[in-house]
Amino acid sequence: MATSTQLTQVNTRQVLRWLAGHLRPYRWRVAGAVVALFVASGAWLALGQGVKYAIDKGFMGDHPGILNQAAVAVLIICILASLATYCRFYLMTWLGERISADIRMQLYGHLLHLSPSFFSKVRTGEVISRFTSDTAILQTVVGMSLSMALRSTVTFTGALILMATTSPLLTLCVLLAVPAVLVPIRILAPQVRKYARLSQDKIADLGAHIDQSLHEIATVQAFNAQSSEARHFDQRVADAFAVARQRIHYRSLLIGLIMVLSLTAILLIAWIGARQVFSGSVTPGELSAFLFYAIMAGGSVATISEVIGEVQRGVGASERLLELLASPVDIADGKQELASLNQAPALHINNIHFAYPDSAPLFENFSLSVEAGETVALVGASGAGKTTLFQLLLRFYDTQQGNICLADQPIASLKLSALRSQIAIVTQESVVFATTVMENIRYGKAEATDEQVIEAARNAFAHEFIEQLESGYATQLGERGIRLSGGQRQRIAIARAILADRPVLLLDEATSALDARSEKMVQQALSSLMQGRTTIVIAHRLATVQHADRIIVLDKGKIVAQGRHEELMKSDTLYREYAELQLLS
Template structure:
């Protein structure tokens, strides 16, 4: 709640306006009781029609003021709810972008999406509606209690005695509402994660005719979420029912006591009417609080789940800008890369790299070959600082990369993966992703160099064609050429290519390889290679196995001297 309050305080003017409107509306409604008292005692009892007319005008004027203030309160609080929800989304999303891939390996994307959608919507409702209603009810209750005391101290004493009884169910049941609200939201998040996973991989689901299995699995999760919701609903309904029962019983008893006072002559009918009006307002306020407290508890549960994301710490520390400026000079166009005495494993008890040492000269084209699990892709991840080694250091041109800010480091590296990433955007924006400030002409030139222009030109809207989620409108080879065009446009001094031509046919591969050859000029390039054509263009080949370098040299040298490479070449490159 402090976190949400901190966001609200960023808009102090609107918060102040909402509070003023809240007090004006509450006081105006409270004044109606005095209008009713005046109308009954001086209009009906004395049979003065002019007095009754004046009282009605007064009551209508008060009602008009109350309605205007209610509009202002509702508008401002609803706006604040939307604004705070938007700010929280921005804050949490911005933080998530700074977290390492290891975090997302443990928390499913669907659950994160659920927290962004359902949980922020709950917070929006709490701030925009529930919080406002709670504050209004508290002000109304306190004001009604004060005016009740003015009307009849004895009856007010009866109300005060009844208040603790109302607080008992709030004390006992509200924590249960909060607990099961959080559990219910967790179950809904599981649903979101399952939907995200199964629909993203719908082709695999349908190819293996697993639709019925998925339906059953999803149905079980739906029922699990329903059971959690039933427990939350039970406690929330019990809370509302108990408070309503106690409140109404107290009001009925107080009305009975007040009626006896009127009969004895110690109260007027107008005073009793005003008192009951205030008693109903006070009881209604308590009932409202009891009703919205469940929503507030849901909001607390939702904020806890979002706050967990915000409190997640990145496993990678990025030096501040000042540290970078003071300690480092700008990297050259093609830096030398030194991997020195590196020990790394995804878990501390099992190392993949044990005292790994590799030197990549400035401007060198290095190919990495070896069986799956040898550590080739992991090496790329270390160079990008998605992970840090447990021991040892990686240097770019003699500068430890852990002394570079992450943004500065990664702005020097262009990556093309074996499974190219295409966003649900236009062709133009997908290529421009590597260099947002690039002109349309630069984008088209990059596409031409990647031999992507020809197929792009045949799309319905050419470079403005929307490619769909994960580039579903493109073939694998077309996606690969879009990714290569992105890297060409970025024009960064270090290239990391994870078999960038793997999805291309023979003709396209030859053309794109020519583009890559031109792209590599003047750059330090590391290529994970599975094809002979890629290896033959490398200045040097490193053979890796089980996280170790087992051979190094040109293709011809390794074919003569390295048994593993020769077997690898015969089985994979020459097949």
């Protein structure tokens, strides 16, 4: 995934520091989990002493009473360890779920403030993959893997101390075996991390392909491209499986090597210990306790080796999440609020220079003034810069030079929320969300009452068809408003703009998807709406330009003519040609 800022190297320590920052608000739950962890580990370690006491004092000493007491003590220890394990598991799992939720909210909040230029370079499916699969991996790491790693570390340390008090010689043998166990961890863990990261990238690629093909399923089926899409998908699945196979290979090799080395070491230590029993250096109970601790220590090392694989997967997932969080918000928020506007403001575009990333300049020394309450229509061929002007006015992009002023204030100095709260927009491709009609229209003004929403729908001539839907205003419209026709979606979008009631209107041919009857009705609604407002319209219809106070003819980022329709038809060849091909067609 291409982002403007990438973290080229993220190590395990950085990831743990990042996770620690998310754990800090829940420090008391973390403390409870740590206490439960120590209690559980201590209880399991105490079992070794119970075994030693039962064998040396009860079994070898031929004292059945002591044996009974030891059995009761072991049972109590097991119950205490089980209760502590429940608390540890519950708290750590809760923390994993909570942190995963917090990270998702943090990521979503960050993405909502990134400009459209960021999303023009990334695929939605890949971003979704980072939200779902990567955060799920982190949830597992925090909720289970870290807990298991801490438990195993405490158990290994405690077992090592108790082994040292039992037999220094055998403990020395254990310590000599530890480096042999750590060697495969050192060599193979980076490979596990590498392929874990690659595996997540391949899964994200799958998600992006699914998102794209299913969203455009009508086009896929219309061109009989199902087989082609399936082949592309099969290839991506094969690539993902090949990378996953490498990750599984290295992780399995890591676990297998550690197990064989650990078991070999325990077997060697048991042989040495048996020789010491024969020589009388240690008692059978001490050897049993030592082997009990050695097995616990070996099991802890094996668990740590397995958890390291999960932690490395977590590091790989965290790299991808941190890349998203590191993506800069390239549209800097201004600091000034906009004074309350008692009337429609004027718009002044002053000598701006603008080019899209990696593209030739579109606007060079471009200026345009729209007076307060004026309706200006923009006409021109595709690529002339009409939609780009809208994006600059809304600060989806910033100019490289020059400035744009709203009510005599440079928009770059205004808070984005203050600027955009003055502008209502209706795009040519109407945006309808997968929720109810009521909520779609209310998107223009979150605090609007149901009555205000219905009134806006009436003014957009949408009320009649909404009432005919199965649940009226409570009807779920489906993803991207799939249950509505193009004209119906357009009227929902117009109702949203009417409800917003903002002093500046940006209309990207707001009636382009309507039939003749609906267009006439909506034109009446828009004419009423534009009264007393500063309006810029991207025009593709004759009816639109005839209502405009002024028409601006754009060609390759330059104003080549301006005036009213009748004037331009007589004086400007480019406009007349455009009108005959487009507006009058």
